[in-house]
Amino acid sequence: MLPKTLSEIIASHPNKCLGVLGLSYHHLPNRLKPCFLSMGDFPEDFQVDTWRLIQLWIAEGFIRTSSGRHESLEEVAKHYLEDLISRNLIMARKKRFNGEVKVCGIHDLLREFCLIEAEMTKFMHVVRTPFSLAQKPNFRRFSIQKYISHKLLPPVARSIHCFSSLDLPFESRIHGFFSSFNHLRVLAIFSALFVSFPLVIRKLFHLRYLQVQCSGNIPESISELQNLQTLISDAYSLDMTLPRNIWMMKNLRCFKFIWEEISSTFIMLPHLEELKLKHCLADDDVWKLSDKDIFKSLKLLLLSDVNLKCWEARSDNFPNLKRLVLKKCKDLKKIPTNFGEIYSLELIELHDCTTTAKASVRKIKQEQDDLDNNILKVYIHNSYTN
The missing domain is CATH 3.40.50 (Rossmann fold)
Incomplete structure (x- = not known):
């Protein structure tokens, strides 16, 4: 019987497939390896916005500036991305008219290699089946692509990407999920729309990157996240307003559907480098x-x-x-x-x-x-x- 999936193909011919892909990966400079492996965070055929990927790399601590060079973290990250694209490890799926990469992705076979390598090196675990975690694993990064209970994830998790339903209709469950991970640096929720902003998130003091969808206002207490660098609030309310004390978040560098008091508020953020305002009245x-x-x-x-x-x-x-x-x-x-x-x-x-x-x-x-x-x-x- 012929293999049906890439996982089965690689499993049946590990020396041939992994050997060829492994050569390209193991010849990478060490600074590029975690950036490449992070592409496994995203589901198959997922279209990754370049700006989003760059902010994730920065939040994860993958990007380092060189002494003597006056480049921002974003500029260094773009060089990393260009290097990986030139090595055919990341694909430029869409480009702007001036040649800049707008959306990128990864070949299915390379993604499968990412998942295997990430698992072997304890870099990341991707939850692809509801029962893939029989016990709490020794990982720090997770990509949830099938629903599991948050109780199966270790409290030391530092990065969670969620593409599957959280099944969190009650406040107690929401509180239980978010309060379990006090060491999180990255929390990106693509799959859930919250009626109101989950207040318990403000307790995740180490957060650097937060993406959440909610139909209510961002609370004033968001300013407690003093380490936050990127805030993506996919709002679904036309009368949504900006927290008055967001200017206290001195490390905020990238913000994405809020308009009110834009001048008096955002000018107080000394490190704000990207501002995207969409569907704002x-x-x-x-x-x-x-x-x-x-x-x-x-x-x-x-x-x-x-x-x-x-x-x-x-x-x-x-x-x-x-x-x-x-x-x-x-x-x-x-x-x-x-x-x-x-x-x-x-x-x-x-x-x-x-x-x-x-x-x-x-x-x-x-x-x-x-x-x-x-x-x-x-x-x-x-x-x-x-």
């Missing part, structure tokens, strides 16, 4: 930044489906901005005209925006071309005629 359709509203470290700003009509800002408000992305901002009349004076700005992307907004971007580009500034690139895409 502001009480006022004007975003006016004063001279004191400075996003000191922000490198990426993405606005998608926001109800802005007027945006008043200066280049000094975003001194280190590298990339500005606007998607479906169907009311915004124009981009601030002096954004071309942001010396670090490399790219402006417009997707399905107004004719006047497109014209303002073209004007900015022309002015920079006239000044022999060839660094700034502009990309305009429309899927409809407006």
